[in-house]
Amino acid sequence: MTARQRLLKWTAPLVAVAGGLWLAAGLAQDAKTRPPEKLLPADAVLYVGWDGIDSHRAAWEKTAARDALVASGLSDVLTRLTEYAEMQAGGAPVRQVATAIEKLGSVGFQLAIGVPNAGDGPPAPQATLVVPGGAAAIPEIKALFAQMPVGAMEEERVGSRNVTRVQLPELPGVEIGWFAEGKHLVVAIGNGAVDTALNTAAGKAPSLDSSPIFKKYRAKADFDVALTAWIDMSQVRKVVGGIPVAAPQPGKAPATVSDILKSLGLDRLGPAAMRVGFKGRALWTETTLEAPSPREGLLAWDTKPIRLEDLPALPVATDGFYAGRFDWSAAGKGLVKMGAELSRRLDGGQVPPFEAQFDGFQQQIGVDFQKELFEPLGDLLVLYGDTRQGVMGLGSGLAIAVDDAKTLRTTLEKLAAQLLPAAGPFVQIQAAQRSGREMTYLNFPGFPVISPAWAVDEKWLIVGLSPQTVDAFLRRIDGKLDRWMPPPEVKAALAELPAKYTSLTYSDPRDGYRTALSSAPLLTSMFGVFAMRQQMIGGPPMQIESPISIADLPAAEVVTQPLFPNVSVCSVTDQEIRWTSRTSLPAVPFLGGAGIGSAGAAAPVMVALLLPAVQQAREAARRSQSKNNLKQIGLALHNFHDVHNHLPAGTHENDKLKPEQRLSWQADVLPFLDQAPVYNQIAFDKPWDDDANLGILKVQIPTYLNPALTVDANGKVGHTHYVGIGGLGKDGPLLDVDDVKAGIFGYNRTCSFRDILDGTSNTMAVSEASKDFGAWGAGGTSTVRALTKKPYINGPDGIGGPFRGGMHVLFADGAVRFISENVNPDILEALTTIRGGEAVGGF
Numbered sequence: 001m002t003a004r005q006r007l008l009k010w011t012a013p014l015v016a017v018a019g020g021l022w023l024a025a026g027l028a029q030d031a032k033t034r035p036p037e038k039l040l041p042a043d044a045v046l047y048v049g050w051d052g053i054d055s056h057r058a059a060w061e062k063t064a065a066r067d068a069l070v071a072s073g074l075s076d077v078l079t080r081l082t083e084y085a086e087m088q089a090g091g092a093p094v095r096q097v098a099t100a101i102e103k104l105g106s107v108g109f110q111l112a113i114g115v116p117n118a119g120d121g122p123p124a125p126q127a128t129l130v131v132p133g134g135a136a137a138i139p140e141i142k143a144l145f146a147q148m149p150v151g152a153m154e155e156e157r158v159g160s161r162n163v164t165r166v167q168l169p170e171l172p173g174v175e176i177g178w179f180a181e182g183k184h185l186v187v188a189i190g191n192g193a194v195d196t197a198l199n200t201a202a203g204k205a206p207s208l209d210s211s212p213i214f215k216k217y218r219a220k221a222d223f224d225v226a227l228t229a230w231i232d233m234s235q236v237r238k239v240v241g242g243i244p245v246a247a248p249q250p251g252k253a254p255a256t257v258s259d260i261l262k263s264l265g266l267d268r269l270g271p272a273a274m275r276v277g278f279k280g281r282a283l284w285t286e287t288t289l290e291a292p293s294p295r296e297g298l299l300a301w302d303t304k305p306i307r308l309e310d311l312p313a314l315p316v317a318t319d320g321f322y323a324g325r326f327d328w329s330a331a332g333k334g335l336v337k338m339g340a341e342l343s344r345r346l347d348g349g350q351v352p353p354f355e356a357q358f359d360g361f362q363q364q365i366g367v368d369f370q371k372e373l374f375e376p377l378g379d380l381l382v383l384y385g386d387t388r389q390g391v392m393g394l395g396s397g398l399a400i401a402v403d404d405a406k407t408l409r410t411t412l413e414k415l416a417a418q419l420l421p422a423a424g425p426f427v428q429i430q431a432a433q434r435s436g437r438e439m440t441y442l443n444f445p446g447f448p449v450i451s452p453a454w455a456v457d458e459k460w461l462i463v464g465l466s467p468q469t470v471d472a473f474l475r476r477i478d479g480k481l482d483r484w485m486p487p488p489e490v491k492a493a494l495a496e497l498p499a500k501y502t503s504l505t506y507s508d509p510r511d512g513y514r515t516a517l518s519s520a521p522l523l524t525s526m527f528g529v530f531a532m533r534q535q536m537i538g539g540p541p542m543q544i545e546s547p548i549s550i551a552d553l554p555a556a557e558v559v560t561q562p563l564f565p566n567v568s569v570c571s572v573t574d575q576e577i578r579w580t581s582r583t584s585l586p587a588v589p590f591l592g593g594a595g596i597g598s599a600g601a602a603a604p605v606m607v608a609l610l611l612p613a614v615q616q617a618r619e620a621a622r623r624s625q626s627k628n629n630l631k632q633i634g635l636a637l638h639n640f641h642d643v644h645n646h647l648p649a650g651t652h653e654n655d656k657l658k659p660e661q662r663l664s665w666q667a668d669v670l671p672f673l674d675q676a677p678v679y680n681q682i683a684f685d686k687p688w689d690d691d692a693n694l695g696i697l698k699v700q701i702p703t704y705l706n707p708a709l710t711v712d713a714n715g716k717v718g719h720t721h722y723v724g725i726g727g728l729g730k731d732g733p734l735l736d737v738d739d740v741k742a743g744i745f746g747y748n749r750t751c752s753f754r755d756i757l758d759g760t761s762n763t764m765a766v767s768e769a770s771k772d773f774g775a776w777g778a779g780g781t782s783t784v785r786a787l788t789k790k791p792y793i794n795g796p797d798g799i800g801g802p803f804r805g806g807m808h809v810l811f812a813d814g815a816v817r818f819i820s821e822n823v824n825p826d827i828l829e830a831l832t833t834i835r836g837g838e839a840v841g842g843f
Contacts, residue, residue: 038207044114069559111128175189340355429442498571505568510560568583632703666776667776722767723767726747727833791825794807805818
């Protein structure tokens, strides 16, 4: 099985489910449909609830991120690059996965994962997904699953619900199933998951809305919450706590995951929750870890608040820093204690005690780590970026408060003298005087890119990736260089955040995006140079077209002007630790240290941010591409007419075959779409589904594929998403060219431009299709459709499209227009015929 086949196989359920959701994206929830949380089990270990883009579009439109990404046009460029990367990575399967994620992002969902048999054998997780308004997608999901490499579908009636189950062949006992609950779609996967979902929906088992965790984190907040997620660490401990992590020793029980968590001070953790949304111009994130006092181990070292006044002299041009409390003295004692406990639990007394090993190491190098290293350090740590001392993060520095500078200097000298000689000639240690202090730095002859350096001031230990970073810090604390002062934007941000905090993260995304965008034209030009490559077997160079041009890129100031600094703080109470972030746009990492300390806040923000931005840009790009496809088809039809003095018939002429057996007009125009090699392999005297034609008809013709629709990569035929207009009524394609209800395409006749008495600008030729997609080479309704039953757009005739609000139509004059789904049906009927004689107004 190839990598592409494996990707398709394991993403097949996701693609199938999400592929149908597009049909239900605009459905509203009626009064009889219960809230999604009543369909999810109460014992969830993990929960993710995304409200969908449309629910928060008004709040999103107000944000600086929206102005920087969408209004600037940057999201359009990112979308083109993403689609290009999708094609390079695997084509249709990768695009299907990306499209599936986008569609779930559009309609929203609630997901709960539980382990109901925790403690009774190996964990067997069950996942339940509820998609609001998604029930209408079930027929489409069934059709898609029928094409997927999974087990056979089994349908049953359980109470009032029609349930479909599919066994996953390579995972014994694991099944995926779905059913409708009102207008909601409920999907369950796992061993026994479908039965659990049915019992919850029927009220036979507690639902998630009874969970205290759900009530707490889904309660109304002081910002517009779009995404809520949590994991119940107490439940996780129940699931994995008893798993042994070391071999059993004679007469002793083996150490378990619970033992390790206790040694680390993590045995009393409650839920870890995250809420992401919008607040005015900002993206807002709250991450909460329920950790009741007294805290031990890893959670006991940073409870003292900090103030802006406590910060050292940071670079005036810093684009990011993290400042936090860290009790080195307590940490030193705690690490030794945890090491000893872990050693006892894991080694079982088979090796010397950890304390004895550690004491031996200290004696060997002549340093008491607790008294000579940890206790001389203060409790404030600051990691910062200095763009003037290096790009790509090479100007980063670390400043740690110092309580006993004399002892610390002696200790660092001992450590350097004892440890560095072991590196031999690969590391060279040198010293230099800077601002009255001794600076020590390392040279790596084999890797001269970095040269770590450090110096001990009376109040600060400063470490940098280069001597220049250390030198600049020393000059700043002496008042010889300007230092960073919090701008009004930062003070305003802090006024909105918790007043007391134990850590502070600041990053200014503007410099990073300015650097990235100013480099983009050069990178775009370089792509054109490096894209020239030799063909596999001789021949001239082959040019790979760049997905974007220099002119597509917005000016850097257009993107950065709406942005403001990102600020995040950590606050601590007796019951919880909470990180609150106020962000304009996540910073670009490693561009001069940008984004230091902001990665944790950036990840959830991007979930709320990129989905609407990318989806809007993707839809615009796909609309444009579908419109271009129709223009290419129109050009092909006009060229065909120039050669033959008429447009192609709806089916290739063959009196021996019925229309639905013949080849189609789309096969006839292939030479005019630069597809002559395909055309020349078609046996036009045989049915389209004859063995002589099935091989070549598997080829997908890019112009016939709507980019907003998915394609089965392993399909038996190449599909088309565009259909010729065959007139009015069920017999429309059979009518003579002079009939008032005839359209451009008829099965048994042709049509020339002089036959179109209503005018080529008022006559539809080809439209997008909305369902029942067939082979591009097949005659009949796969490629020709008439208007037979209202609503005409996205109705039973399958004429319509995947874009909200209407469909793209190619007119006989070669123009492509978007027709609203609310157009007067009488006007659409008039546009369908070639000589109906109706007056056509605006549309």
